[in-house]
Structure formats: structure tokens, C-alpha cells
Amino acid sequence: MKKSVLLEIEQLSKSFGGVHAVQNVSFCVRDQEIVAIIGPNGAGKTTLFNIVTGILPPTSGSVLFKGMPVTGKKPYQLAALGITRTFQNLQVFTNMTVIENVMVGMHTRLKTGIFSAGFRLPQVFKEEKQALKQAMACLEQVGIAHLAFEKADILPYGTQRLVEIARAAASQPSLILLDEPMAGLNPQESKKLVDVLLAMRNNGMTFLFVEHDMETVMAIADRVIVLDYGKKIAEGCPEEITQHPDVIKAYLGEEEGASC
């Protein structure tokens, strides 16, 4: 049985001056899939994420989410529609506690505006209580509920990654984009994160993630998309990808380049 298409990327291109960071990339992500994007450094993976999440406008091409064109929408609008993300270079709110970070993630699910907040109308208190409970559940899901009331900036790198993931999942979006979620994690931490992601998927979440760590990709990806110099050079299940001659060439080519 084929699941319905959640995200559709059509002929997407992005140039920065003369740099063609993304060129004519098309693919789709289906409901409850875990799709990996791999490729050498500078292949355009983060740029692709930035376009899909509305941070950068594409030079050409379009993005469809649940069949609806969303190209040109602002990040906060996409979040309300159900796309959130994490960042390659951590973007945890270091001026808040862990639980508050996650509660920001619930922003689109809550209603309090500036006046009802200022006058602290009764429903605000109710909402806060509920939000706290749900945020706590999100933290439990990634296994850091005991750190809820710590300031986020004192946490080790790996834990901050978990905060970002809990935060991105807090609004129960349909799709989460993870930009190198395993970077900086030790083997136990990444093993735990793999379990967390698989569990979230079983609860109905869909993931598109960029990852350099092939072990993780092999472990959780249903499908892999390979980018090189902004172009999609291969797509398939993990086993196919590791056999793919172009992929081997792209990666070996990079290694040769690195050694000189």
C-alpha cells in the first residue's frame, strides 16, 4: 500500500550569485516516511531545507505540502501548517529554560494574545497549565524531562540537540526537517535518538533529514536522496544507494579532494 504524498518538491533551484546551490531537484516525501538527504559538504542540503521551510525563496521551482502550493510562504506560516525543523548549527533559545524552549514550540497550538496575557484572563492560566503538561510529555519522549527547569545554555551539546527536537515536535507537526541531528552526539546519544525518531514515526510523524552519519541513515531511512553540487544524483532505498556508482564516485571524489 502506498501512503499519500505529504511533501512534493518540483524542479527546485536556488542560486546565490554564480553559485548554483540547488539545481532542478524534485522528489517527494510520503506520510510517515523517514527520508534522508545525503551528499558531500556544500551539496546544497541545508539550502534545500531553507527553501522548504520558507527561510529562503527559491530561484525557481515549487514546493507542495499536502497538495497545496506553499512556495513563498513565511516560516511561521509553514509552522502553522505543520512543517517545523531543527538546525545544523544549534538554535536553542539559550535565554530560556528547557521547558520554555519546548513551550515556544507549541506556539501555534496556543491562543493567548497580548491583551489576554496582560490582563491574565482565566483562560490564560488554564492554557499555561495545559501547555506545561504537554511540553513535559514532549521532553519525556526524548528522555530529558528531568532537565525541564534547567537553563538551556548550561546543557551539553548533545542534550541541546534533543531540546531542539522536542521543541520541533511540540506542536505535533506533520513533517519535521532535521538538519544533521546526529552531529556532535556520542554513540549512545545517537542510538537513543534513533529510537526516539522511530517511535515518533510510529506515532504518525514524518521526517526529512540531512545526515552524514551513514550508520544512522542505514538504520532509519526508508529512502535516501543524494545531492551533489546541488543536483540530485540518486534516489532509492539505503541498500541501493550504497551500491550506486554515481554516489560512490561523488563520495570518493570528495575524499580525493580532501586528501590533497
Place this chain on the structure above:
Amino acid sequence: MKLDVKRIHTGNAKWSLLFTVLLLGLPLIFSTNNYLLSTLIMVGFYTIVSTGLTLLMGYAGQISLGQAAFYGIGAYTSAYLTAHAGVSSWLAMAAGAAIAAMVALIVGIPAFRLREHYLALATLGFGIIVFTFFKEWKGITGGLNGFFGIPPIQLFGFPLQTDFQFYYLVWIFALIGVLFARNIVRSRVGRALLSIHGSEIAANSLGVNITKYKLQIFMISAVYASVAGSLYAHYVTFINPDLFGIVPSIYFLIMVVIGGTGNVWGGLIGAAVYVCLGELLKEMVPMFIPNAGGEFEIVFFGLLLVIILIYMPNGLSHSLSKVLKRVSSTSRHRKEPILVAENENAGSVGGEH
């Protein structure tokens, strides 16, 4: 572990309440000390302005160098409408607030379209323009000669004229202002503001409409300043443009930095320190430098700003709340030894208290 909304917020209700009671009880004890009352009334005006500015700077991370212009908009609107148009003082105050909010919206929309510190530049320019308006629009403001004869504020038909009465008026406004700010901070909106300060790109990607919140809080801060200006005009009954120029705007900024941007009481603490140091300077400076004028003040506060930014970037309220917490925790069983250790380490940075 019990899940309680109170656990998110580190503020201490007990101390806030004690302080409020002290503040409201003070005039009963010192009812004849007009110097004390009038000084504290000034602190009250500044508290209102800097509490609004704290929301903007400390929570949303946006800097305004034109807050005195909103203060002036409130003052002149109240002055003109009550003295020349016979409008009730409360209605005039509301009109001033509405104008200030509109002006903030008009300044804010283009300023927030640009990046980070453009609001600082935009408000600086805006402050100069408004100051020029106050100076040149003589038909309404009286120009450099000033605006005379602003009638007292009326409450249920009674004019509030004594310092004793005005003390309560201004401090009720100030405390409501602090409470309103505290309520905003402890909600979805407050977290949205903090998230903008923390990382705009992450806030945006999580669904926070950054521009909307920046505009809203800028407008709110303008309303705070305007209301304070209205009250001020009725209190002093005479105003002139110099009270609302760039230098006062910079003083408001300094108050916020002194008080600390991460705490809703920061504005009050900054205002109190500013007024007290200002009074002290007025006494002390002539003793050492007989011919010194007002320039001395700005040099002094400029230096203080730099020192605070270097040695106490979180401001006095931060250090103070740590001290209070430590006082409370000695009498109470602590459940979070790790947190206490962290606090103590950080506390040694700005260990003035």
C-alpha cells in the same frame, strides 16, 4: 515531581508583595516629607516608561532610542486637550496613548522590515523629528517657551494636586504597569518575545510571527511612555521640549540597562537608581566643581552605562533577585542543589550586593 506552572517562573511573589506594601505604605509615614514624595513621584513616572522599554529591550531584544518622544506625545496631548480643548484628563490620556501607539506602528513597520539594530537608528531619527515638532509647532506646544497652565488631573470630580495624592496615582499606574508586564512575560506572548531575542530564525520556524510581536510590544512600550507623559504633564503643569529630546531618551535606556533587562522589576530599580544618583549628583557636584552644569550628569551616567554593561550585563535586578533567592533558600529546604551551585557561580560575576 509536581508539575506546577509556578515552577517555570523564577520570580518571587512574596518579595514582590512585600515591596508593594512598603511602597504604598510609605507616604503614610512620610506624609510631610515633600522632598521624598516628589522624588518618588519622579521615580514613578520613569518606572512606567522604563517598564515598557524593558519589555521591548529585555524581552524582544529591540532597542529604542526614542522613548522620550512617546513620553512627550503623551504629555503634550494631555496638556493641549485638557488646557485648550476642555477634554477630561482621562480621555486626553487615552488619546495620547492611542496617538503614541499609532506613531509606534508607523515607525515600527518600516524599521522592523530592516534588520536587527535598525529600530535603534529609526527611533533615534524619529526622536529628533518629534523633538523638532515640539519645538516648532508653537501653536500647539508653545515652542521653546513651553506649555503653561496644564490643569490638574481629576478623579471623580476632585483635582489631584498634593504630592500625597499624586504619589498614589502615579504608583498605582506604575504597579499596574509592572503587573501587566509580568503577566505578558509569563505567557505564550512573553515566550514568543524571548524566543525572538534568543534566535529569530528558530522562533520564526516554530510559528512565531516575529514582525507582529515586535510591533505589538513596541506599541505597548509607546503606550507606557505616553501614559507616564500624561501623568507627568498634569503633575508639573508646565512642560517644554527639552524634557522630551534625545538626552531623556538615552536616560530611559540607561535606566533599563541599570535595572536589568531580564526582569519586570528592572525598570523600577533602574528608575530609582537613576533618580537617586541624579539627586546625589546635584548635591555633590557643586561642592567639588562649582561651575559644573548638566553636562556632568550625562558624562556620569554614560560611564555608569559602560561599567554596568561590562561588569553586570544583566543589571541590578538580576543580582538582587539572586540575593533575595538566597535569603529565601536559607530558610527553606532546597530541592535543586545543582541549580543553587549554578546561581552562586554566576552570582560572583556581579557580586555587588
